[in-house]
Amino acid sequence: MPDRKDDMKIPDKTGHFGDFGGSFVPETLVCALRELEDEYLRAGRDPGFRKQMDYYLKEYTGRPTPLYLASRLSSYLGIGRVYLKREDLLHTGAHKINNTVGQALLALRMKKPRVIAETGAGQHGVATATVAARFGLKCAVYMGREDVERQKPNVFRMKLLGAEVVPVTQGSMTLKDAMTEAMRDWVTNVRNTYYVVGTVAGPHPYPLLVRDFQSVIGREAKSQILKKEGRLPDFLLACVGGGSNAIGLFHPFYADRKVVFIGVEAAGEGLSGNKHAASLSKGKTGVLHGCKSAFMQDADGQVLNAHSIAAGLDYPGVGPEHAFYKRSGRAEYVSVTDAEALEGFKLLSRTEGIIPALESSHAVAYLLKMRRRLRKNSITVLCLSGRGDKDLGIVTPRLDL
Numbered sequence: 180m181p182d183r184k185d186d187m188k189i190p191d192k193t194g195h196f197g198d199f200g201g202s203f204v205p206e207t208l209v210c211a212l213r214e215l216e217d218e219y220l221r222a223g224r225d226p227g228f229r230k231q232m233d234y235y236l237k238e239y240t241g242r243p244t245p246l247y248l249a250s251r252l253s254s255y256l257g258i259g260r261v262y263l264k265r266e267d268l269l270h271t272g273a274h275k276i277n278n279t280v281g282q283a284l285l286a287l288r289m290k291k292p293r294v295i296a297e298t299g300a301g302q303h304g305v306a307t308a309t310v311a312a313r314f315g316l317k318c319a320v321y322m323g324r325e326d327v328e329r330q331k332p333n334v335f336r337m338k339l340l341g342a343e344v345v346p347v348t349q350g351s352m353t354l355k356d357a358m359t360e361a362m363r364d365w366v367t368n369v370r371n372t373y374y375v376v377g378t379v380a381g382p383h384p385y386p387l388l389v390r391d392f393q394s395v396i397g398r399e400a401k402s403q404i405l406k407k408e409g410r411l412p413d414f415l416l417a418c419v420g421g422g423s424n425a426i427g428l429f430h431p432f433y434a435d436r437k438v439v440f441i442g443v444e445a446a447g448e449g450l451s452g453n454k455h456a457a458s459l460s461k462g463k464t465g466v467l468h469g470c471k472s473a474f475m476q477d478a479d480g481q482v483l484n485a486h487s488i489a490a491g492l493d494y495p496g497v498g499p500e501h502a503f504y505k506r507s508g509r510a511e512y513v514s515v516t517d518a519e520a521l522e523g524f525k526l527l528s529r530t531e532g533i534i535p536a537l538e539s540s541h542a543v544a545y546l547l548k549m550r551r552r553l554r555k556n557s558i559t560v561l562c563l564s565g566r567g568d569k570d571l572g573i574v575t576p577r578l579d580l
C-alpha cells in the first residue's frame with residue numbers, strides 16, 4: 180500500500196482519472212462510499228495497518244512472488260528475454276488475494292461482519308471466501324450461472340471455505356450481471372455489509388484502493404528486475420478484463436516513460452462481431468457499475484454482453500484508469516482471440532512446465548505477435564496472473580492433444 184503523497188496525482192479528489200472514473204451511484208451508497216474512502220485514507224496513515232498488510236502478504240499469501248526468467252519461452256521466441264511475475268504461486272492461485280486481504284482488513288476496521296463479492300473465473304470469489312474464513316466474516320459470492328457451470332472447481336472451493344455462492348440468472352449470466360446483483364445486495368444491506376470489489380472498476384474509491392493493493396506486483400517486479408538486469412524492462416505485458424493485475428504491474432512504472440505498457444484484451448471470436456470483450460479496442464465511453472469508462476455498447480448506448488473463453492475477461496468494460504492510460508497514450512491495448520489464447524495456454528505449458536490461467540494465456544499469446552518489436556536485448560515482464568488448473572474443464576474438449 181503506497182504512501183498517497185508519493186503516488187501519481189490521479190485520481191483527483193472526486194475519483195476521476197482525467198475524464199474517467201467518478202461515482203455514479205444511488206443516494207443510499209453515497210455515505211457508504213465516503214465512509215470507505217475516509218477509512219481507507221486513515222488506514223494508509225496507520226503504521227499498524229501497514230504492518231498487518233505486510234504480515235499477511237508475506238506469511239499468509241506467500242509474497243514476494245518470484246520474477247522468473249522464462250528461458251525456454253524466450254528461446255522459442257528467438258529474441259529478447261521474457262520474465263514472468265509469478266502471481267500464480269500465491270495462496271489461492273492468483274493475484275486476487277493481494278486485494279482481498281487489504282479489503283478484509285478494512286471491513287474489520289469498519290466493523291462490518293459480512294462481506295460480499297462478485298466473481299467471473301471464480302478466483303476473486305475464492306480469494307474473498309478465503310480471507311472471510313481467516314478473519315471470521317460471513318461471506319456471499321455472486322456468480323453468473325454460466326460461470327458457475329464452467330468454473331465448478333472454484334465453486335466447490337468457495338463452498339468448502341464457508342461462503343454462500345449465489346448463482347445469477349439475469350442477463351448474460353456472467354461477470355457483468357454478478358457485479359450488478361452484488362451492488363443490489365450492498366444497497367439493501369449497506370449497514371452491516373462490506374462489498375469486496377475484485378477489480379479496478381466500480382465507483383470511487385474502489386479503482387483507487389484496488390489499484391493500491393495490487394501495486395505490490397509492480398513494486399516487487401521493479402526491484403527484482405533491477406537486481407537481475409540492472410535496468411528497467413522495455414515492455415510490461417498483462418491481460419486486461421477489468422484490469423487489476425495489469426494496473427498492479429503498470430502503476431509503479433507510470434513515471435518510467437521508456438517502459439512500454441501493453442494490455443491484452445479478449446478478442447473472443449473476433450472483433451468484427453460482438454462476441455468479444457475488447458472494450459478499449461472497440462467500445463465507447465459510458466457509465467456502468469458506478470463509474471465512467473469504456474464499455475461495449477450498441478448504437479443506443481445499451482451495454483452489450485461480452486464473450487471470452489476466459490471467464491475473468493468476460494466483462495463488457497474496463498477500469499477507468501485503463502481508459503485514461505489509453506486516451507493519454509501511456510499504454511497500448513491490443514487483443515487476442517479465444518483460439519490464440521488456447522495456443523498461448525499450450526505454449527507456456529510445453530516450454531516452461533507452467534500451466535497458465537486462460538486469462539494470462541492471452542498475454543502469453545501476444546508475445547508471438549510482438550516478436551517483430553523485440554530486439555536482441557529486449558526485456559519483457561509478463562504478469563502471470565493465475566494458474567490454469569481452474570480452466571482444465573474448459574480447455575480439455577478444445578485442445579486435441
